[in-house]
Amino acid sequence: MAVRLSPVRWALVLLVVGLAGVAAAVVLWGPGDARGEVPSVEATVVAPASCGGVDAYDRVELRIGDQTRTAKLDGCGHRQDEVIAVVAPADTSGDFTVQVAESAPAAVSFKIRLAAMLTCLSGLAGGLYAHLLGRRSQATASADAAKELQDVVTPEVKP
Structure with missing residues (x-):
């Protein structure tokens, strides 16, 4: 039995994921090191x-x-x-x-910034997935505990 999130909680979760994606994109395409290649x-x-x-x-x-x-x-x-x-x-x-x-220090390349953004987003997605699995297992455990408690309180009568 899975726990259903209310539409407001889903909206908050999606808002956080969306804002994290926007922040990562700003970091990726934001102002980098203006020097680029260093003349030697x-x-x-x-x-x-x-x-x-x-x-x-x-x-x-x-x-x-x-x-x-x-x-x-x-x-x-x-x-x-x-x-x-x-x-x-x-x-x-x-x-x-x-x-x-x-x-000499040089500018961070586009590939490195892209890899960092994708790593952060995959970590965020993995954390969200682990959170959802944890809530699901808590709901299953509480449902099993409630069933056991119901069996103790009202035992089955065998004819």
């Missing part, structure tokens, strides 16, 4: 640094526009004259630090 520049290591020291930054030489600049590399242990792809900050005036291009 090739840099040459001019002064390698040991990774054990306090100032463990290699010095690199890179070309920005028509100028050749020297900057600190946020890393250590590279070889002299090694060419590395780096990402320079927007403000390159004065002394600045560059990152190795492979370690």
Whole structure:
């Protein structure tokens, strides 16, 4: 015997599921990282640094526009004259630090956001299904208990 939900409760359940879907869609198609692909520049290591020291930054030489600049590399242990792809900050005036291009944060791709949304929606659907199964088993158990109680109170009379 299944428990019937009233139309108001079904409307609330569907409202919650719908709002969760809309929220997931907003997260999926909402504003992402505006940078997209990070432009990289090739840099040459001019002064390698040991990774054990306090100032463990290699010095690199890179070309920005028509100028050749020297900057600190946020890393250590590279070889002299090694060419590395780096990402320079927007403000390159004065002394600045560059990152190795492979370690620079990039935008989250559409496929990853889609997978996250579908995972959340499937978890929500599974939770709702488990809730409905739990209510069904509670109703079955209470119906069985009521039948047993009725059998105890009014035993069958055999002729």
